[in-house]
Each structure stands twice: as structure tokens, then as C-alpha cells.
Amino acid sequence: MAGLITMDDLTNEQIINILDDATRLLPVAKGELYLPLLQGRILGNLFFEPSTRTRMSFETAMKRLGGDVVNLGDVKNSSVVKGETLFDTIQMVDGYTDIIAMRHPRQGAAQYAQDSARVPIMNGGDGAGHHPTQTMLDLFTIRQAHGTLEGLKVVLAGDLRYGRTVHSLSHALTRFGSELVFASPKLLKMPEEIVSDLREHGANVVETEDLLGSINDADVVYMTRIQKERFADEDEYARCAGAYKLHADHLSEVKSEMIIMHPLPRVDEIHASVDSTRHACYFNQAFNGVVARMALICYLLKVPVPMDVESEGGVI
Amino acid sequence: MSNEHSMRRVTAIRNGTVIDHIPSGQALRVLEMLGIGGKSSVPVSLVMNVPSKKMGAKDIIKVEDRELTQTELDRLALVAPDAHVAIIRAYSVAEKLTINLGSEVSNVVRCTFSNCITTNHREPLPHRLKVISRDPLHIRCHYCGRPQDLDELIKNVL
Numbered sequence: 001m002a003g004l005i006t007m008d009d010l011t012n013e014q015i016i017n018i019l020d021d022a023t024r025l026l027p028v029a030k031g032e033l034y035l036p037l038l039q040g041r042i043l044g045n046l047f048f049e050p051s052t053r054t055r056m057s058f059e060t061a062m063k064r065l066g067g068d069v070v071n072l073g074d075v076k077n078s079s080v081v082k083g084e085t086l087f088d089t090i091q092m093v094d095g096y097t098d099i100i101a102m103r104h105p106r107q108g109a110a111q112y113a114q115d116s117a118r119v120p121i122m123n124g125g126d127g128a129g130h131h132p133t134q135t136m137l138d139l140f141t142i143r144q145a146h147g148t149l150e151g152l153k154v155v156l157a158g159d160l161r162y163g164r165t166v167h168s169l170s171h172a173l174t175r176f177g178s179e180l181v182f183a184s185p186k187l188l189k190m191p192e193e194i195v196s197d198l199r200e201h202g203a204n205v206v207e208t209e210d211l212l213g214s215i216n217d218a219d220v221v222y223m224t225r226i227q228k229e230r231f232a233d234e235d236e237y238a239r240c241a242g243a244y245k246l247h248a249d250h251l252s253e254v255k256s257e258m259i260i261m262h263p264l265p266r267v268d269e270i271h272a273s274v275d276s277t278r279h280a281c282y283f284n285q286a287f288n289g290v291v292a293r294m295a296l297i298c299y300l301l302k303v304p305v306p307m308d309v310e311s312e313g314g315v316i
Numbered sequence: 317m318s319n320e321h322s323m324r325r326v327t328a329i330r331n332g333t334v335i336d337h338i339p340s341g342q343a344l345r346v347l348e349m350l351g352i353g354g355k356s357s358v359p360v361s362l363v364m365n366v367p368s369k370k371m372g373a374k375d376i377i378k379v380e381d382r383e384l385t386q387t388e389l390d391r392l393a394l395v396a397p398d399a400h401v402a403i404i405r406a407y408s409v410a411e412k413l414t415i416n417l418g419s420e421v422s423n424v425v426r427c428t429f430s431n432c433i434t435t436n437h438r439e440p441l442p443h444r445l446k447v448i449s450r451d452p453l454h455i456r457c458h459y460c461g462r463p464q465d466l467d468e469l470i471k472n473v474l
Contacts, residue, residue, distance in 0.1 A: 083438070087440050087441060104433070106435075107429065107459075108457060108460030112459050115459075116441065130461075
């Protein structure tokens, strides 16, 4: 059964259908309604790398829909340290579960797991490769705020070189005709092959080092964390990172409906003063991880989401 | 200059393999991909940049006393997908072999990306590369999706 390894596994129409399902599932995600669409189904959470939000939101998504979850647990205490191959681990979990969410430090691990498995695999991050379930929740958040995914101006800022989140999102936004601005220090620019790939697919891409000069006509500003260990010395880090910090004072001339997103965890790149502005969207974005994954699991398990969730759902 | 004339630049072989219509300048790459080099004991003749009606210029390799296997043809497909391969027995063409570069190359070479899941030698699934385009040759790993550089790939022959 097919899973979600990269965003190329979904057509634009399928993406929109899943986002529509997610919109209807919002009261279930919030715990206002009980709708056990996945009762009797089991999700296998295989996180070979640390994860907080992704792992917990998969688990919450499954449980909100009446399903259950088994966890690999700490890799240090699993068969992996005894030298078990990914193939063997997947063979085992494939027999225990109906669907698998996975994060792995090696790139290509999710596709490898899908080729080894009978059940659908959801890629929760493979090395510096893809993170399509994050992209789904990002798209959900953008559409929730703007009512559309089409024709928006989106600024992606910070570490664009190593951030798999921004790679997957750029590809997806290109498919919906967004104008993309990549604002980053030279050292952390979006990889050349990704930029040329996006342009080949018709993307309108601008690359700049000037974040603050790019935000006033943006519909979305997507911030990412700049990690100190990427730089040769601390002075260089301090100089670069300083130019990619947002403060409430910087937002006086931005569009009123502009949203600021961040995959979290943040460090200094979004000052706490931004949290109370109407533009702060990152905590809502983190919550949307649950509802987007609920809709995705239903889609992959071919469980239809009722058109009228309110009448189908029960009181908790 | 005729094709026949080009072939006569090196002597005819009694038994072995002739690889003709190799893109000009690629013969050394072909030998490297096939693992035929200084250490192999079979005689090898090589001509480079000879005129060709079809290609403008081409390279030719003659390997004596060795017939290419299917696995070697699959490797050859990556470097010279339009080459012609003839098996020679008793100075005559005994067989013409077809090179086929399809949409995927399986268990011929290993992905060159150091963090690809397939770098774990104990993982049992086949090494798979997808051919995105033939000309220019554009190949990506089926698993990690990384584009593959041919010069690097030659070092990763299975």
C-alpha cells in the first residue's frame, strides 16, 4: 500500500482533498468531538532520531481518531543497536501495525522502508531529505490563514541549506504558483540544485540576504533556526544570525494578514515580542500538525472522512 | 573515412569483444566501468577520436579472449548507451549484443551519496538508480533521490 515519502506522491488535487478533510476534522483534533474513525487500527511510531512535535502529533492524531499507537522507543534500547537492518525492523513492525510513521538519520530510508513494507509508510524526515507531513501541516496553516494556496508571496528565511522543511515546502508551493523569496546568509543559501529544479518547474524565485527588506509585501514569512555549529567561528555566526531575527518592531509596515511561521523549536530568530502580534502563527502551526496528520492517516488507510463530521461525531 | 577504414586502425581479433560507436573520448571511462585496465591480463586495443559518419567522431575498443557478460553490458549502458557490441569468434562476428539503458538501473552501481540508506552493506534490497534523462544523462538514486555524477559512479560499481 502506498505511503507518503515525498510530496511528489500526491497530486495537487489529492493535497487539496486531504486539506479539506483536515478542515472538517478540526473539532475532533481539538477534542470537542469524538469520532473513532480509526478504531482498531494501530500506528507504528519508528523514530530512529529524536523528535518531539512530529512523534507526539502522530500519536495524538491516531488517538483522537480512536486508534492506537506502538512506539519503537529509545533506539539505544532497541534491536537497532544490535545491528538489525532497517529491512528487518520494518518486516517486524509491518506485521504489528496498519501504518508506520518514521524518522531516520539516513536519506532514502523512508523509500527503502516503503519498498520493504506492506503497510503505508509516512516519512517524518529522512536525513536532509524530505519531510512531507510537515509540508502538509504548513500548507494547511497557510490555506487556513489566506483561504488559498495559489499566488501567494512566501519568504523563507534562515538556514535554507540544511533545512529539509523548507526544501519540501518550496517544491509544494511552486506547484501552487507561489512567488518565493529565499532570504539567508550566503553560507546557508538554498542549494543550487533545488533552486534550478524549482525554476525548471516554473517557480518565480528571488534570492537575497536582506530579510527585513523582503517582508513588507509578503503573505507568509517562514522562519527557520540558524545553528551555531554551521559556522567556522562565533563572530561569523553572531553577525549572520543577527540579521535573521524578527522583532515586533520590524512588523509595523507588513500586510495585516501576513503570517509568521516556524517549524519550531525556535531559539532567538523570533523574539517573544512577536508572540502577541496578530502575525504569530507558529503555535497554531504546531497544533495543525495533529489535524493534518489525522487527515493524512485516513487518506492513506482509505478511511473516508464524513462530509458532516459534526453529526457523525459524538460528545466526549 | 569509412567505418571499415576506422576499424582497420587496429588489427582484427580472433576471439573476444569489439565495442564500437563509443562516444568520442569515453573509451577510458568504458574500460574503467568494465574493470578492464592495466591489471587485467587480456590484450586490449583502443582507438580514440576516429571519424564516424554517424557520430562525427567515436572511440573503439577491442578486448581479446573475453566476451562481455550481461552484467558488464548493464554497466556499459551507463557510459555508452548507444555503443555497438559484437562478440567475435574465429575472426567472425558470432553475436551482436544489445545494450539497453532502461528507466532504471538495478544492482549495477551503488549510490554515491555517503548518507544514503544503501551505504549500509547489510541492507538487502537492490541498489536502484532511476534514469531521469538519457541525453544528457541524468540519474538519481531511487531511495535518497540524489543526482549521481558519472565519474563518482564508476568508483561504485558493484
